Amino acid sequence: MPVYLESENIITSLGFSVEENLKAMGEGISGIRMCNNPALSDQPFPVSLVDKNRLDAALSGFSLPDDSTFGKLVFLSVREALKGSSVDPSDPRTVFILSTTKGNIELMRGKGSNAGNSRLLLWHSAEQIRRYYGNPNKAIVVSNACISGLLAMIAGQRLIKNGDYDHAVIVGADVVSKFIVSGFQSFLSLSTNPCKPFDRDRDGLTLGEGAGTVVLSNRRPDRKTVIELVSGASANDANHISGPSRTGEGLFIALKQALKGIVEDPGFISAHGTATPFNDDMESIALTRAGLAHIPANSLKGFIGHTLGAAGIIESLIGAGCLSENMMLKNMGLQHQGLVNALNTPIENLKQPFLTFVKTASGFGGCNAAALFRKHE
Amino acid sequence: MPPHYFASMNNPVIRKYVSVDKRSVKVNGTDLLLNEQGADFGEFMKQIYHACSISYLKFFKMDPQSKLGFVAAKILLQDDDRDRFEPEEKAIVLANSASSLNTDEKYFESINDIPSPAVFVYTLPNIVAGEICIHHNLKGENTFFIQEEFDIQFMVSYLNILFSTTNTRKAIAGWVEVDLDDNYRAFLMDVEKEGSSEIQGNFTVDFIHQIFKL
Structure with a gap:
């Protein structure tokens, strides 16, 4: 039973929809700007921030379940995705x-003043949004x-394939806060310039904030081109809690498992590409071990920074949009590749037929994930 | 509740389970170690570390939640034959309610002073899973879920999906939490896809409810 991307939304520095983001990225526009806000950092730093005035304007007149920036991003992104969806969010099968x-x-404050604050509990944020939509x-x-x-998308796909549900409304969001910056x-992993994924001069990542929502469904959407989340x-x-593996072990295994039984090469790879020296080298090793070094690979971090818990959803949806339009975005910020193993990292947009793409992600705790998406026309 | 269909004829079994709270450490429901003196968290973890003859210096750098999960996993897998499965066939699926808020609060306190990278790295709930993976060479599926309370029905369903649709043959699964009030609880199970243990038919929601409560 195939699982399809039924409807979607993303909110980033580059826009409040997939189309708006795709258009800006297609034109080579980055949303990364220098920020001089002491509430976030004592020194100016490059970052990709959502336009808060526009966010508030889009939400005026709503009584929000949570009026924090995080709450607003989650609420608006889910709302926009459901607007274009035929899935009933109150359905017990959703x-x-x-x-x-x-x-x-x-919203965290000093020691002793947080224990009673339910808004800090992640499950509480999730409960607020599903209750708003009357989901049981x-x-x-x-x-x-x-x-x-x-991983949330992979879990949703698995639950649908297993028959637990027919539809999943999956929203990812993270906000740039002083805590994170x-x-x-402190880890010395932020670049003082907009990040340069896969570049020989890369010296760290750029943070971003945003939200992404995808409605997954076992019902084929009623349009000509549809995208399936095939496997993940x-x-x-099992190497280090903060340092990427020197053998690309976890990412290699995730790729191997996600692509098990798939004979054709993927069309392109939407890599993690944070632009830290070690991460990008790790990816080059894993992709080479997986026999994918020749496949065109990009990182979207040069456009919208690293959107953390939202990145997997936002970047998968950009990838899906590119698949539909038979194009692949360039590596924004990349000039001269410099990796342990050479990869195929285009510095101009590619316009050619693509049928599939692979999305990868890696993170602290040694975790890695990979998923395959396929277009049906 | 949606219906749960199990796609295959797997018969997973719980081979062993470990519970740690402020009163005791239990293995398969039987006391292994009692906290008779009412030692505080750090002291009790040290007692467990020594009582179980653990020798792993990195343990002392871990945050409380990782220490808790680490000792529980160490006891759980003490007699396990590592080589029966490939590392990538061994999954870890954990849950808790408070994410990493206990350490988040500690890190927050340091921000206006000197932010500590050694604390910051623990401000994610899945770091405890990473620590367990490193020590026991688990390279399979990894997921950390945040739930109001331990959702046993969901955990059973999700593990069944992993056993029936992925390469997973063994899973370390359960609950690991140190909350903002410093309350703590670990409950870890060693679950395998195919039953070869003397304990049969125990991988059920009802049974896990019983042993989780003990």
Whole structure:
């Protein structure tokens, strides 16, 4: 039983829909800007932020279940995705899934004042949104570092294929907060320039915020071109909690499992590509071990930064949009490739027929995920 | 509740289970170690570490939630033959309610001083899973779910999906949490896809409810 991408939305610095994001990225526009906001960081830093005025304008007149930035992103993204969907969110055969790393962490205060704050609980955020839509099933929350979004989609696909549900409304969101910025700064993993995935001069990642929602369904959408989430897998490096594996072990296993039984090469790879020196090298090793080094691969981080728990969903939906339009986006920020193993990383958009793409993600805790998407016309 | 259809004829079994809370460490429901003196969390973890003859220096760098999950997994897999399955056939599926909020609060306190990368890395719930994977060489499926309370029906359903549709042949599964009030509980099960253990037919929602409550 195939599982299809039935409806979708993304909200990033580049726009409030998949179309708006695709258009900007297609034109080579990046949403990364220098930010000089002491509430986020003592020093100016490049980051990809959602336009909060536009977010508020889009939500005026609604009584929101949660009026934090995180709550607003989740609410608007789900609402926009459901607008274009024939799935009934209150159907007992529909489940809500939330993916996030930190949820409402910007509401955290000093020790002792957090224990009673239910808004900090990720399951509570998920329950609010499914209750708003009158859904009778407990919402599921996946919080698994930077693979959360992709893993939430894989979990949703599995639950539908298994017959537990017919539809899944899967929303991923994360907000750039001082908590996250200071943490990555303490790790020395933020670049002082917009990130340069796969580049020889890459020196760290750029953070981004945003939300992505996909409605997965076993009902084939009523349109000419549809995208199927064919298969997915996750795996662990079992090597280090914060350092990428030097053998690309987990990502290699995830790719192998996700592509098991698939004979044809994927059309392109939407890689993780954070632009930290070690991550991108790790990916080059894993893709080479998986026999995929020749497949065109891109990272979207140069357009919208690393959107953490939302990244897997946002980047999968951009990939799906590209598949529909028979194009592949260039590697924004890349000039001269510099990787342990050479990859095929285009620096201009490719326009050619594509039938499938692979999305990958890797994160702290040694986790990795990969999924295959296929177009049907 | 939606109906749950199981796609295959697998007959998974729980080979062993371990529970750790402030009162005791139990293995298969039987006391292994009692916290008779009412030691605090850190002290009790150290007692367990020594009582189980664990020797792993990285343990002392871990945050409380990782320490808790680590000792529970160590006891769970102490007599396990590592080589019966490939590393990539061994999954870990964990859940809790509080994510990593206990350590998040500690990290938050450090932000305006000197933010600590050694604390920041633990501000994700799945780090405890990563620590367990490293020590026991588990390279299979990984997922961390956040739930109001341990959703045993969901866990059974999800593990059945992993056993029937992925390469998974063994799964370390359960609940690991240190919450904002420093309450803690670990409950880990060693579940295998095919029953060869003397315990048969025990991988059911009802049975897990019983042993989780003990």
